[in-house]
Amino acid sequence: MRCGVDIGARSVEVLLHDGTRTVDVIIGDSLRDPRGNAEAMFRQILERNGLTKEDLASIVATGYGRNYFGHATRTCSEIICHARGVFHLHPDTVTIIDIGGQDSKIIRLENGKPVDFSMNDRCAAGTGRFIEMAGDILGIPLEKMGEATRDGDDTVEISTMCAVFAESEIIGLLQGGIPRERILRGVFRSVAARTLGMAGGAGVAAPLVFTGGVARNMGVVRAVEAETGLRVVVPPEPRITGALGAALID
Amino acid sequence: MINPFEYFATSVGAEIDFVRAEKRRGKGVVGIYCEFTPRDLILAAGAYPICLCGSSRKTIPPAETVLPVNLCPLIKSSLGYILTNGCPFFSMADLIVAETTCDGKKKVWELIRDRKPQHILELTQKVLETEAWEHWLMEVRKLKIRLEELYQKTISDDDLRSAIAAMNRERALLRDVMEYGAEPRPVISGLELGRLRFRVSGMPEHHRMLLELKDALEERKRKGVFAAAENAPRVLVTGCPMSEGTLKVVEIIEEAGGIVVVQETCSGIKPLDPVSEEGDPLTAIAEKHFRIPCSCMTPNTGRLELISKLAKQFNADAVVDLVWQACHTYNVESFQVGEFVRKELDLPYLKVETDYSPGDKEQIMVRIQTLLEMTR
Numbered sequence: 001m002r003c004g005v006d007i008g009a010r011s012v013e014v015l016l017h018d019g020t021r022t023v024d025v026i027i028g029d030s031l032r033d034p035r036g037n038a039e040a041m042f043r044q045i046l047e048r049n050g051l052t053k054e055d056l057a058s059i060v061a062t063g064y065g066r067n068y069f070g071h072a073t074r075t076c077s078e079i080i081c082h083a084r085g086v087f088h089l090h091p092d093t094v095t096i097i098d099i100g101g102q103d104s105k106i107i108r109l110e111n112g113k114p115v116d117f118s119m120n121d122r123c124a125a126g127t128g129r130f131i132e133m134a135g136d137i138l139g140i141p142l143e144k145m146g147e148a149t150r151d152g153d154d155t156v157e158i159s160t161m162c163a164v165f166a167e168s169e170i171i172g173l174l175q176g177g178i179p180r181e182r183i184l185r186g187v188f189r190s191v192a193a194r195t196l197g198m199a200g201g202a203g204v205a206a207p208l209v210f211t212g213g214v215a216r217n218m219g220v221v222r223a224v225e226a227e228t229g230l231r232v233v234v235p236p237e238p239r240i241t242g243a244l245g246a247a248l249i250d
Numbered sequence: 251m252i253n254p255f256e257y258f259a260t261s262v263g264a265e266i267d268f269v270r271a272e273k274r275r276g277k278g279v280v281g282i283y284c285e286f287t288p289r290d291l292i293l294a295a296g297a298y299p300i301c302l303c304g305s306s307r308k309t310i311p312p313a314e315t316v317l318p319v320n321l322c323p324l325i326k327s328s329l330g331y332i333l334t335n336g337c338p339f340f341s342m343a344d345l346i347v348a349e350t351t352c353d354g355k356k357k358v359w360e361l362i363r364d365r366k367p368q369h370i371l372e373l374t375q376k377v378l379e380t381e382a383w384e385h386w387l388m389e390v391r392k393l394k395i396r397l398e399e400l401y402q403k404t405i406s407d408d409d410l411r412s413a414i415a416a417m418n419r420e421r422a423l424l425r426d427v428m429e430y431g432a433e434p435r436p437v438i439s440g441l442e443l444g445r446l447r448f449r450v451s452g453m454p455e456h457h458r459m460l461l462e463l464k465d466a467l468e469e470r471k472r473k474g475v476f477a478a479a480e481n482a483p484r485v486l487v488t489g490c491p492m493s494e495g496t497l498k499v500v501e502i503i504e505e506a507g508g509i510v511v512v513q514e515t516c517s518g519i520k521p522l523d524p525v526s527e528e529g530d531p532l533t534a535i536a537e538k539h540f541r542i543p544c545s546c547m548t549p550n551t552g553r554l555e556l557i558s559k560l561a562k563q564f565n566a567d568a569v570v571d572l573v574w575q576a577c578h579t580y581n582v583e584s585f586q587v588g589e590f591v592r593k594e595l596d597l598p599y600l601k602v603e604t605d606y607s608p609g610d611k612e613q614i615m616v617r618i619q620t621l622l623e624m625t626r
Contacts, residue, residue, distance in 0.1 A: 064612060077619040103613075114624060116592070119617060121603060121610070200585070 001051060002058045004246030006078065007038050007065030010101025010128060011213060013243035014041045016049060022247075024049055025240050034065045042071060060246040064102075076249050078242050079107055079117050085245030086209050087112040089235050095204040097195055097224065097232075098241075099214035101128040104195045106204065118198040124163040126194035128214045133163055134187040137170050138180040146218030149185045153226070156186035161194060188223035196227055206230045211238040254463035258446045259494070261459075265450045266338050269298060273342055278401055281343035281366075283328065284351055285521035285542055286373055288390060288535045289451045294405050294413035295397035297344070301449040303337035304328035305495040307606035316361065322576045323606040324490070325354045332362055339449065340366065345400055347393065349373055351546050352579060369396045377547045383540060390536040410531035416452055421522045423460040428519050430467050431511040432564045437470035439477035440487070440510020444497045447517050478509035483625040485510050486561055488553075488587065489572035489580050491517035496606050499572050499614065506618045511564040514557050515572070516544070545579035553583070554590045561595050567625040570618070571601040598624040 001023070006013045012030045016023040026041045046052060053059070053071060061072035062081040069075075086096050087109065096107040104126050108116040124130050135141060140148050156178055160166045166187075173183050191214070196204060208230050214220050215238035225232050235241060257264075273279055278297025282289070289299035303309075309330025310323060316333065317326055331337040340346070348359045349371040359370060371389050374382035398405055427446065430438045446463075448456050470476075485508045487500065492515070500510050514520055521542055526534040543552030557569065569591045573581045584601045591599040600621045602614055 064616075077616050077623060079616065079620040080623045114620070115598070117617075117620060119613070121613070200588075 001056055002247045003042075003045075003056050003060070004081070004243040004248070005038060005042060005059065005061045005063075005066075005069055005072065006081065006240075006242035006246060007034050007061065007063040007069060008078075008100050008242070009064055009103070011239060012038045012041055012063075012065075013240050014038070014045050015240055015243035015247050016045060016051075017244065017247040022240075022244065025237070025243065027237075027239055030065065035068050038065060038069055039071075042069075058247075058249075060249050062242050062246045074249075076246060079105060079114060079119075081242045081245035081249065082211060083107050083109055083112075083114040083245065084248050085241035085243070086211060086235070088244060088248055089241070090207060090209050090233060093207050093209045093233075095199075095206070095208045097204070097208065097210045097215075098212040099126070099128060099191070099195060099210075099220070100212040103127055104191075104198070104212075104214075106195065106199045108199075118200065120194075120198065123161075125161045125166065126191050128212070130163045130166070131187060131191060131214065131217065131220070133167060134170055134184065137167060138174070138184055140180065140184060142217065145184060148181050149188065149219035149222070152181070153185070154182055155189050156182050158183075158186045158190040161190075166190075184219065185223070188217075188219045189227065191220055192223040192227040196224070204228055204230070207233060209233045209235065211235060211241045213239050254459045254466055255442060255445075257459045258448060258463070261448050261456070264455065265300075265448065265453065268453055268455070269300065269339065269342055269450060272298060278344050279339070279342045280397075281340055281346045283346075283355070284349045285516040286349050286351065286371060286539050286544070287347045288393070288539050290410065290413045290417045290525055290535045291390065291394055291397065291405070291532075292347070293416060293452050294409040295394075295401050296403065297397070297401065298453070299347075299451045300339045300343070302328065302340050302343075302346070303331040305493045305606070306331070306336075307495075309334060309336055310606065317358070320576050321354050322352075322490075322574045323496075324574055324577075325358055327606065329358055329361065332365060345369060345396075347371065351544065352577070354576070367400075369393060373546060375547050377540070377552075378549070386540050387533065387536045390532060390539070394532065407531050410535065411527070414525045414527060414531055414535065418524045418527070420451060420457060421524060423457060423464075425519060425522045427460060427463055427467070428512065428522070433471075434565075435476045435478075435480065436509060436511060437467050437475060437477055439504055440485070440500045440513070441497060441504055442477070443510070444492065444500050444513070444517065445494055447493055478504070479507065483508040483567045483622045484565055485622075486512050486514060486557065486564060486566035486569045487518070487572060488514040488557055488569060489584070490574045490577055491515045492572065493517055498606075498608060498611065499570065499602055499604070499618075502611065502614050502618050503570065503622075506615060506622055508568070508618070508622045511566060512560050514553070514560050516542075519560065520556065545577075545583045550583060554587065554594075557587065557591065558595060561591075561597065566597060568598045568600070568621050569595070570621070571599065573601060573603045575603060575605045 015025040061069040066075040292299040313326040313330035346368040525538040
């Protein structure tokens with residue numbers, strides 16, 4: 001039995017894999033006490049599967065908190081882990097878009113191996129945090145966003161790339177009487193465009209797999225499809241590919 | 251006896267004492283900011299060429315009271331040192347030789363014009379054209395005249411030749427030490443090499459300690475003391491220069507288990523070619539400096555050739571391109587560098603755009619770790 005632990009900026013995932021299938025997975029919050037939460041979830045998953053730490057052939061930690069997880073037998077960057085996890089689920093993947101709470105990344109694969117990647121710099125624009133902020137102002141909670149933006153495709157341009165300035169821009173649009181669903185579609189298009197822009201000259205190619213918490217938001221998935229003209233594949237649980245990859249790393 | 255690694259890591263104190271004493275003896279002091287400035291010519295005038303301070307993040311806030319925030323940290327830090335009287339070498343200098351490397355620097359010189367006499371070298375940018383070379387040669391001649399006026403002496407060809415010989419020795423010593431990075435298992439880390447670059451040229455103690463450093467490296471080889479684990483990924487760093495206090499990218503690479511085997515930067519091996527000791531010495535000095543493949547030149551194909559040569563010589567497994575924020579020429583050029591490294595050299599490439607602050611260390615670490623894992 002192998003264990004992957006992905007300690008991200010907004011969530012923690014702990015996953016058990018027996019070599020052929022995912023045996024169990026726990027997804028929880030990382031806010032305020034990521035180390036404590038990861039520790040508790042690790043104990044919980046062992047306990048409910050009747051295992052002890054010694055039963056695990058490997059414990060690989062990834063994500064921003066990877067260096068603070070004391071049980072890890074090794075650590076690995078989340079880019080390598082996401083690539084490994086997605087490759088396991090969709091072996092023909094060429095491009096991975098991962099948008100999490102605090103960062104976004106694009107990974108290009110060749111025969112399952114990452115050959116190029118880019119990540120956002122020091123900035124919340126184009127990340128899950130940016131979408132949450134927009135949802136707060138617009139009064140549309142995360143779980144309602146997909147539905148709220150489903151009908152119609154009219155959008156509005158959010159020109160500011162900075163999350164802080166975008167807040168003022170959204171308030172300005174609201175005051176100008178623009179419907180909030182339309183503004184939200186604009187936010188999604190801006191997230192998609194910003195993330196895809198990181199791919200640089202190489203661009204993105206199919207098959208395109210979208211992971212991370214933001215991939216659960218159908219509004220953003222549609223925006224990525226509209227921006228790329230490609231069909232986007234979202235794994236059944238897009239938050240766990242990092243932990244899955246970590247469990248599978250040699 | 252002080253060990254040579256310690257000596258270079260802390261040599262600024264010894265340099266201040268040395269320059270102060272030499273100035274009392276009547277020697278000249280000329281402050282410089284860029285590798286295009288021919289140190290050979292300054293030495294020939296009987297003065298010491300000294301790199302002025304610009305690698306502390308602490309002097310950036312005072313500079314931002316005058317400069318726009320979105321300017322490169324190197325310029326901001328340099329001006330901050332001057333505004334706060336923090337650079338002892340600036341205070342001691344008789345003259346500042348500045349250059350038109352980029353728009354930011356060019357305009358900053360105007361802001362310090364009343365603080366120190368200055369001489370500006372205009373860099374000609376279309377390096378492949380004869381007129382550019384002729385103009386540059388004239389710029390170097392004008393610097394010679396300025397130095398002759400300042401120090402009330404004629405700089406003879408013999409003065410130039412002996413200064414060239416002295417600078418060639420210094421450059422060769424530095425290059426020799428840097429070439430230890432090419433060994434299958436380097437005995438000197440990129441961080442140690444990064445801390446090696448001193449500010450004052452022509453200082454005999456530096457030359458002596460460089461020889462001792464070579465002995466110490468031979469000793470490490472004999473004892474099998476290596477700078478990194480066996481099979482540690484070998485990284486070539488290219489891009490903007492860095493020095494003590496701004497080596498964070500090198501530190502992160504080595505903390506992540508890699509080793510920086512060579513820097514294709516102005517703080518690394520790039521400006522260490524010798525000046526030819528044949529023919530007209532002033533032309534030879536101008537020629538060596540004209541050939542530095544800086545991103546301020548267009549086209550700057552020499553940089554790609556140098557990266558290619560160094561990647562082979564130092565057997566690099568990956569290339570990291572350091573861009574200081576708002577250094578537009580290196581920032582734009584990195585697209586071509588990335589394409590070249592990936593397609594022509596078939597090596598993984600990573601561009602890191604950052605400043606002097608430590609806040610993005612973790613973000614950079616993730617990228618570097620991934621890059622290193624991609625080499626395996």
